[in-house]
Amino acid sequence: MNENKNQCMFTLGCPVYKHFSSEGIKRLFILQYCESDFVRCERFILKMAGKEVPEKLLPNGDTLE
Ligand code: SF4
Structure with a gap:
């Protein structure tokens, strides 16, 4: 879907x-964040840790x- 390795895999939706x-x-x-430094995103960090991510x-x- 995306060819930009700097883009977060969760960008869609x-x-x-x-x-x-x-x-x-x-x-x-x-x-x-989403198109550059997504590894710093608190949402990304929680998701990768298998934790619940608050919608907002x-x-x-x-x-x-
Ligand atoms: S998880 Fe973070 S970096 Fe990834 S798409 Fe959502 S807001 Fe952007």
Whole structure:
């Protein structure tokens, strides 16, 4: 599906995407995490550890309102 090795394998349908009210902020997170440094994403870290990932948890560890 993706040929970019810097892209997170969970990008398609990552549950947090639908909760952003601002497309601009969503895009920023995608650029900073999903399409580059996804190993730092708190969602990714929890998922890879087999833990439950709260829907509104942001890559930086904050939670969306
Ligand atoms: S938010 Fe995290 S888990 Fe979701 S696609 Fe982006 S990097 Fe992957």
